[in-house]
Amino acid sequence: MKTFMMLFGLAVVFAGGTACFLAPPLQAPPAETEDEACVGLGGAARRSCEQRQP
Amino acid sequence: MTRIRQHKGFRPGARRLRAPAVLIVLLLCLAADGIAQVCTSVDPSHAAWSALLSRRVVDGRVDYAGFLRDDQPALDSYLATLSGTCADDYSRWPRAEKIAFWINAYNAFTVRLIANHYPLRSIRNIGWLPGAAFRKQFIPMQGLRGEEMSLDDIEHRVLRAGFAEARIHFALVCAARSCPPLRAEAYRGADLGQQLEDQGRRFLGDRDKNRVDLDAGKLYLSKIFKWFRPDFEAHGPLGAFVAPYLELQTNDIANFEIEFLDYDWSLNE
Secondary structure: OOHHHHHHHHHHHHHHHHHHHHHHOOOOOOOHHHHHHOOOHHHHHHHHHHHOOO | OOOHHHHOOOOOHHHHHHHHHHHHHHHHHHHHHHHHHOOOOOOOOOHHHHHHHHEEEEOOOOOOOHHHHHHHHHHHHHHHHHHHOOOOHHHHOHHHHHHHHHHHHHHHHHHHHHHHHHHOEHHHHOOOOOOOOHHHEEEEEEEHOEEEEEEHHHHHHHHHHHHHHHHHHHHOOOOOOOOOOOOOOOHHHHHHHHHHHHHHHHHHHHOOOOOEOOOOEEEEOOOHHHOOOOHHHOOHHHHHHHHHHHOEEEEEEHEEEEEEOOOOEEEEE
16 A cells, blocks of 8 residues: 555656646747748757747 | 565565655656756846946957956856747747847857957957858857857858848947947847947948048948848948948939958957
């Protein structure tokens, strides 16, 4: 029982930490245009930015 | 005794394992939290950079020795803030704030580069090949570009390629005397238009760098206007672009011959 409680506790802590890490950031106001938002970015940062634009 | 303990489910070493396991999980959580907070928050007023510039720049001349003597921690702290910028934050900034960020990055990392090699006579003395300083990839921008950048990258691949704003050439200071003067304050998105206009008037108003001979009908301009002429002529002839900064009417100099002055690469100290 003790072991089960310990493992359960660890699982809860781990799941909580993972959820915190993966949670999306707070929503920000949209940028004016796609170009304006991503201009100046490069590589993966630019691709990721462009994918996020509506 | 031993047999009884094993019967009850007691495993030797379990107690010893428990504490490290909890510690490892906690460390993983802390590490995950740390990764999520790697992004730095850029102060849109770039006050830290302004504070340094106001102390170390007089009439466009830079006190590199002073930077080296007293201001390296503050300079490095500011540069770390720029380098830690993340794309998510950056993509929400207004256009002018993005331009101000890159101009400040160019100028601040140029000061860092010169300080790294100080004393020296010219930025062109850094590296073996001509212009090596501008191609040296020493500017960490993992969050925004996924790579280390050079000064040329910021100027050509970001500012010129992305923003179509010719007046950046009045603000980028490559540590040479013929460059536009280093402003004694940071560029700020909210004031960028006014700051660039003021820089244009200061740069073109400096007779060592640009001048007009009305009698001879000649414009003597900085080589910057030759190197980046397509940028300045995006909406008309070069004369039309520079006329307002020289306090002249476009028609006054429409037919003037243009001659480009030699560039003084000695250090702007």
